[in-house]
Amino acid sequence: MADKIFRVNMTDLSTSVEDVPADWAGHGGRGLTSNIVAAEVPPTCQPLGPNNKLIFAPGLLSGTTASNSGRISAGAKSPLTGTIKESNSGGTSAQRLAKIGCKALIIEGQPQDDSWYSLLLTPEGITVSKEEELIGKGNFAVVEAVEKRFSGKIAVLSIGQAGEMLMTGANISVKDPGSHIRSLGRGGLGAVMGSKKIKFIALDAQNGKVDIADPEAFKAANKAFTKALVDHPVSQALGTYGTNVLVNIINEAGGFPTKNFSTGQFEGHEQISGETMHDLIVERGGKPTHGCHAGCVIKCSQIYNDLNGKYKTSGMEYESIWAMGADCTVDDLDQIAEMDSIMDDIGVDSIETSVAFGVAMEAKVLDFGDSKEMIRILTEEIAKGTALGRVIGNGAGSVGRTYGVARVPVVKNQAMPAYDPRAIKGIGITYATSTQGADHTMGYTIATEILGVGGTADPLSKEGMVELSRGLQIATAAIDSTGMCLFIAFAALDDGTCLPALIDMLNARFGIGLTADDVTNLGKSILKTEHAFNKAAGFTNLDDRLPEFFETEPIAPHNAVWDFTGEEIDTFWNF
């Protein structure tokens, strides 16, 4: 069926299904969410007010059999950063949305009273219902109840208590194939969904399916693409140890931010490493290898069981484990798994929230390493919306401002992930210049700096880092539009057959004739659209800077500081 724009106005609860404007026809995923936000959201609007819009869009290849194409993008003006925001996730929603024939769901307006709602999307359109039963509940209860309430294969997007309470660390949860939780994690989009008073969105594709213009060509391209993915050594490492394979690697590189970014190596790194986790998972009958969406051939996820062999959590990423672990100096994987599960349930970004805990520890709100108190704060304060819970649930910048902490590792108020920019300088350029605040996924220079993918670069040298980040940010913006997982990038950077196969799939899906240059230009145009939105929202090049302490505090073991000048950083935008 032809893809349509699905729209709901939460002020008057009206809905519509609209043709896709020509300008948006070639876009999907991030390219589409960012273009819609740029076209329809006033850049200076209050992100939690009626003038912001929340957009969901499957990628261009989502809903097809293309390997690893099951990512969904969500976009809005972020209440955390004030910038344009796109966050993407696996799970089942992208494929279901694509099969509904929904190119993008646009949620606008804001109810005038205190009522809560849910949305049901089917190929026929949107049904808005009042919701009472699930208000105040966590995501696990929501997914369970929604699966029971609707028959058939339902995908679910939902918010936990944090999103309901408009915390800027709130994420949007996405049901995965095992009925567990994946997350549209960063930038507080859960608060935007909460501000629209939508507790969950159920997606029922019924018998919908995605049309392929040239099925034979598509199949052949997908075969070549899949081979490139599974052959790459990084894909294989991710399949064995998950993303958490990085703990020992980044620690060894001295760029493993520890104790609120005060040193670059963590004494307890072995206890939380991917290798240790792998053995623990096997020992307890969990699954070390698991895909977050149907069609994934890398399978970096896992099922982590507790001491008694009972399911505890899945999709424990390196960044989450680092943040709860090294940044808060917690060296116990079971405690981390417990927190990961609670964060999934109440619906907060595990990076933002954990880095917020690290800042709170620096402010002496709790002790470094006190995972018991972290768990208490998660369940008794954040989930219940106490003042302390909101301060931490609003993210690292919030904690820093509330307690007058000078060492707050954020860019544009978004917490830095698991790579110290003093010791791994390329990622610092990504943090500084990304249109979305500090976010490693926007231009993952670690691939080249640390993993030797797509060439090599000395992580302690500034040489070539602006160019490296720029190239990767452009490529990422394009990849984020296809519905592809970012982890296809390793193969795409090293294997000459990968990217052409991806382009062949796009052409076969839509019956078009894209070239590699078109894809690069797509990435450039997305970045420029996002950057223009931010400028119109009041951001300047002075916002493309790391916090002061990275320049003045050398980090062990390399004794490295962040030494890019503003002028050097600003050359990023010369394209």
Next chain:
Amino acid sequence: MADKIFRVNMTDLSTSVEDVPADWAGHGGRGLTSNIVAAEVPPTCQPLGPNNKLIFAPGLLSGTTASNSGRISAGAKSPLTGTIKESNSGGTSAQRLAKIGCKALIIEGQPQDDSWYSLLLTPEGITVSKEEELIGKGNFAVVEAVEKRFSGKIAVLSIGQAGEMLMTGANISVKDPGSHIRSLGRGGLGAVMGSKKIKFIALDAQNGKVDIADPEAFKAANKAFTKALVDHPVSQALGTYGTNVLVNIINEAGGFPTKNFSTGQFEGHEQISGETMHDLIVERGGKPTHGCHAGCVIKCSQIYNDLNGKYKTSGMEYESIWAMGADCTVDDLDQIAEMDSIMDDIGVDSIETSVAFGVAMEAKVLDFGDSKEMIRILTEEIAKGTALGRVIGNGAGSVGRTYGVARVPVVKNQAMPAYDPRAIKGIGITYATSTQGADHTMGYTIATEILGVGGTADPLSKEGMVELSRGLQIATAAIDSTGMCLFIAFAALDDGTCLPALIDMLNARFGIGLTADDVTNLGKSILKTEHAFNKAAGFTNLDDRLPEFFETEPIAPHNAVWDFTGEEIDTFWNF
């Protein structure tokens, strides 16, 4: 004696007394603090980090016999707004600092450990001492202890618990002639003093005095100046009823922001009015008329006693009474006086903190009108630094961000004072364009819009308001440099003898030949210096805007909205 720059570096505790650079010779008060901040503080620095500086400067005429010349200015990069900041106050410090021969005190650096310090300034220089006894104490205890500790006439600048805990609503307290508290109120300068780990600054002028180049001419000019002040009807009304004379006037005008800026008139206005307060003060044996510094001939302050005729507070300003009163819908002057006293003691800006309470009430943290709970939060939460205490102690923007409130009356994160910009439009231009965030004292258009001073203007019309605010902001920047109280402006605007007499005093003090044009140019150059600092700190014209809800929510009784376009506002800077 020749004026000098006194400097202390809190990183190594070194001190110096330096000659005044030629560039700063013609400056005093705000002109001097802003020029020093612009010259020495990196605009993008972390305001609570070691690179910010805190400057104190008496006005050009402070320490002389000139009427109303006892204002001291404090300046820094504000941790509340991120802009340059000047705040000024009466009390005894300006005169004492001038008599010490200190043109400006510059406090830089930051101790590397947790020690606290005090400073003693005498004509010989600065003594830095470790302080333990008074840490954790309120301002009343500090003033009392410091008076005991030093013999002679000591002036005191101090911070309460809020400043120690780096709350961005923290002010700096200034001992007044009755050993009570006046405040360098706005912009969180108390947190900057706290970040320097200075609990108090004692000023001992010993036998120091200010030199006058032409004493006779000075005396004659002061006589004419004083006559102009005391003859003006607004001066007289201020002397009788204090600034609180405005309650009924602004309520009548429909621009009296009530219940977190949701309507323009307060049912309980009579109970908190200046007239009611005057009668209560007289009845209880207080003083309805009182000067905040020696030499004041307007005497808008008062001594407010409690039900038993015992001293409760002094210097209850209209803006504080409005903020605790109408904005929080509290209609009991005794409750307001109690809160005013507590705020003085713990050292928070009564405007910022009370507007923060109003936002907290909107967020349902406490009920509108619940002054008992406000008092509990002040004493049990803010003074003790709990999470809720810090959220409110950090100001209105902090509460709004923490609780996801869309209706937050701030500009550049500083709370709006007691005049609704929808119903009194000129003051909205001042709020929007001021280099310091929302601040009525930066360009008090109320004088013309409501009081008919310096002409008239229809407060509900946009006509001429940009020009009105511009003229007043330029004049104010100059007045704030002289050490004069802003209330000389009423006479200066209406009485042709006032401003020439002021200029004659400046010329007689320094043996120079300033003209009225020189004074206007001084004001312009100060504004431009401040504006340039803010631009270099990352502010753009998009920061010169009022919050969205002023444009969309009409305010009763005039059903008025804020309807200036961005382009119209931006013409402010065309000079």
